[in-house]
Amino acid sequence: MKDSFADLGLGQELLAELATLGYEEPTPIQKAAIPPLVAGRDLLGQAATGTGKTAAFALPMLERIGRERAEPLKPLGLVLVPTRELAVQVAEAYGSYGKGLRVAGVPVFGGADFRKQAMGLRKGAQVVVATPGRALDHMRRESLDLSALKMVVLDEADEMLDMGFAEDLEAILTATPETRQTALFRATLAPRIARIAEKHLNDPERVQIAREKGVKGTAAKVRQVAYVVPRAFKVVTLGRVLDMEDPALALVFCRTRIEVDELADALTGRGYRVEALHGGMGQMDRDRVMRKARGQAVDVVVATDVAARGIDIDHLSHVVNFDVPPAPETYVHRIGRTGRAGREGTAITIATPREGRMMRNIESLTKQRFEMADVPTPDQVRSRRRDRMKAELAKAVEAGELEPYLSTVRSMEMDPAELAAAALKSLHEARRGDHAAEDKLQVPKWEDRGGPAHPRAESEPRGKERPDRATG
Numbered sequence: 001m002k003d004s005f006a007d008l009g010l011g012q013e014l015l016a017e018l019a020t021l022g023y024e025e026p027t028p029i030q031k032a033a034i035p036p037l038v039a040g041r042d043l044l045g046q047a048a049t050g051t052g053k054t055a056a057f058a059l060p061m062l063e064r065i066g067r068e069r070a071e072p073l074k075p076l077g078l079v080l081v082p083t084r085e086l087a088v089q090v091a092e093a094y095g096s097y098g099k100g101l102r103v104a105g106v107p108v109f110g111g112a113d114f115r116k117q118a119m120g121l122r123k124g125a126q127v128v129v130a131t132p133g134r135a136l137d138h139m140r141r142e143s144l145d146l147s148a149l150k151m152v153v154l155d156e157a158d159e160m161l162d163m164g165f166a167e168d169l170e171a172i173l174t175a176t177p178e179t180r181q182t183a184l185f186r187a188t189l190a191p192r193i194a195r196i197a198e199k200h201l202n203d204p205e206r207v208q209i210a211r212e213k214g215v216k217g218t219a220a221k222v223r224q225v226a227y228v229v230p231r232a233f234k235v236v237t238l239g240r241v242l243d244m245e246d247p248a249l250a251l252v253f254c255r256t257r258i259e260v261d262e263l264a265d266a267l268t269g270r271g272y273r274v275e276a277l278h279g280g281m282g283q284m285d286r287d288r289v290m291r292k293a294r295g296q297a298v299d300v301v302v303a304t305d306v307a308a309r310g311i312d313i314d315h316l317s318h319v320v321n322f323d324v325p326p327a328p329e330t331y332v333h334r335i336g337r338t339g340r341a342g343r344e345g346t347a348i349t350i351a352t353p354r355e356g357r358m359m360r361n362i363e364s365l366t367k368q369r370f371e372m373a374d375v376p377t378p379d380q381v382r383s384r385r386r387d388r389m390k391a392e393l394a395k396a397v398e399a400g401e402l403e404p405y406l407s408t409v410r411s412m413e414m415d416p417a418e419l420a421a422a423a424l425k426s427l428h429e430a431r432r433g434d435h436a437a438e439d440k441l442q443v444p445k446w447e448d449r450g451g452p453a454h455p456r457a458e459s460e461p462r463g464k465e466r467p468d469r470a471t472g
């Protein structure tokens, strides 16, 4: 199996962009799908959202069309998606992967101003990311010309069929050049997909991401708790959860090395002893971090998956998914780092509502549900800190050897209770820095934002577009 993006046939511009984004290695679907697509083959892929599927088709498409400038006003790539939200998300992904090649994705979906979209399309879009109904509308009104198309992707094809887009897809595909390359991704094996694939794909490479077996036992030993919060509150949430849980050692996973560095800084600012670990660091630095972690001179290690591979530390009490990992198997590998040597382990996941789908993929792999928890309130955190400080002080009194300090206290001739309180206050401030404002922050519950408390309960999380063409 090829292990790095450089092995997949992608050019320097894309590799540079991936390095900037901090992606360290391709996910399984990317390893399997990128080489045949770069080589020009059609592809029939089975992969759920949250597996890194977008990059699996966007990168090879960019590789193939990124340097073509022949007919700049006509799109060279088309991605069909079931919902407006996915259209926006996928177009954004093209924007970030395609920066170096100066290719952007233009999202086109129903329910938005038709004329504005048409103007955008006429100005020239190399990649159009569209819901089928609206794409067809633009084709009929001649604001979308597919005659120069080199590549088409049907993303979440099963969902598009479920939504009644079968005829639209048929009409769109029929209007594209025969020479185009086609990739079709679906989450399930619906028989109706086979028919479309048969008709519109040319000797496709079949790619299916096999699920690992026998993970149930590993996952069951570990308590799995999840917090669902808006993205902007992830750091505050993590800080509070760490304050409550008081881990012996926590390993916090981020998807990219940029996130690792940012989060390590943020947690250091909250008074934790933090080390970062990622693939951009030399071996000596990594060894140093591991030595410190084993020697209990660190509270939190923030790492990417690649850098944390093979880490085995007995006193690792907590694994934190600061992001839900793109491949569910990665989640299982991550949480397998804790709960070792007969100890109790806790896995904490901090997800945005958008990541709900990825959580469901994980639940179906581990056959275990997340325990959904409320973010600790500032009062809970304060009272936990107080208890901890009391316990620490009681221990220090018991340990004795206070003579030199006692003589200082006596020499001050002040009220001993007040003195002790002042000492506590400065100890507290020195440890935690000044987080007065952040400590008061009210982290909104997902249900406060008009959605249900549990992402699993989302009936329609992505604002489905109806296949209704009258909206333009």
Ligand code: AMP
Pocket (backbone or CB within 6 Å): 022, 023, 024, 025, 026, 027, 030, 048, 049, 050, 051, 052, 053, 054, 055, 255, 256, 326
């Ligand atoms: P997707 O399944 O395409 O929706 O991707 C899920 C998330 O994983 C997105 O936020 C991507 O930015 C991220 N992602 C995709 N591929 C990688 C990778 N190789 N390394 C790190 N993050 C990735």
